[in-house]
Amino acid sequence: EAGVTQSPTHLIKTRGQQATLRCSPISGHTSVYWYQQALGLGLQFLLWYDEGEERNRGNFPPRFSGRQFPNYSSELNVNALELEDSALYLCASSFFGWYNQPQHFGDGTRLSIL
Amino acid sequence: EDQVTQSPEALRLQEGESSSLNCSYTVSGLRGLFWYRQDPGKGPEFLFTLYSAGEEKEKERLKATLTKKESFLHITAPKPEDSATYLCAVQGGSEKLVFGKGTKLTVNP
Numbered sequence A: 001e002a003g004v005t006q007s008p009t010h011l012i013k014t015r016g017q018q019a020t021l022r023c024s025p026i027s028g029h030t031s032v033y034w035y036q037q038a039l040g041l042g043l044q045f046l047l048w049y050d051e052g053e054e055r056n057r058g059n060f061p062p063r064f065s066g067r068q069f070p071n072y073s074s075e076l077n078v079n080a081l082e083l084e085d086s087a088l089y090l091c092a093s094s095f096f097g098w099y100n101q102p103q104h105f106g107d108g109t110r111l112s113i114l
Numbered sequence B: 001e002d003q004v005t006q007s008p009e010a011l012r013l014q015e016g017e018s019s020s021l022n023c024s025y026t027v028s029g030l031r032g033l034f035w036y037r038q039d040p041g042k043g044p045e046f047l048f049t050l051y052s053a054g055e056e057k058e059k060e061r062l063k064a065t066l067t068k069k070e071s072f073l074h075i076t077a078p079k080p081e082d083s084a085t086y087l088c089a090v091q092g093g094s095e096k097l098v099f100g101k102g103t104k105l106t107v108n109p
Helices: none
Strands: A005-007 A010-013 A021-025 A033-037 A042-050 A052-055 A066-067 A074-078 A089-096 A107-111 B004-006 B010-013 B019-026 B033-039 B045-050 B055-060 B062-066 B069-077 B084-091 B097-099 B103-108
Touching: A005 A089, A010 A021, A021 A089, A021 A107, A033 A074, A042 A066, A042 A074, A042 B084, A042 B097, A074 A089, B004 B084, B004 B097, B010 B019, B019 B033, B019 B084, B033 B069, B045 B055, B045 B062, B069 B084
Parallel strands: A010 A107, B010 B103
Antiparallel strands: A005 A021, A021 A074, A033 A042, A033 A089, A042 A052, A066 A074, A089 A107, B004 B019, B019 B069, B033 B045, B033 B084, B055 B062, B062 B069, B084 B097, B084 B103
């Protein structure tokens, strides 16, 4: 069974640019989650999508946004990139909902802002 | 606000030397406590879910336990391949999964 896949593996941008990160969930999973893992800060919850709808959002500015497509894949968009956006962005998926459902992670996209 | 604190930040063991990792938490209405393992350059790998105080789960050399305030990940007779960062996360009434910063475990042969 294929796991969660993310692309690209690495992404290099400059300040002010926009970045798009992509995620394909495990087959059968309808929920997709995005996390930011910055050095020294641990995983921080960004967004949760299910059935194409945004279900919950972490404490991040509106320039972090995303969407979920009918095939349950998802993309994360980060506008007006800042140096502190440099981090590993992880996508996870699960069967619907938070409750009692472990999230399974991809290997992430390393975003570097120059 | 839900919080998770893991200790120690780093732990070095000799192969076969058993030990425990700690995860202290404060959460409003615990729905689940999750343990993950993360290898360098990889995403977290799910290990266990614990739902209520007193619950225990085992997998190979790992055993996770849960009380009302903390969880322990016991590692029995570790091997070098157990070297990784172990992450603890809680899910409460806010629905968000809150992670600790992890314990980096190194097992020397």
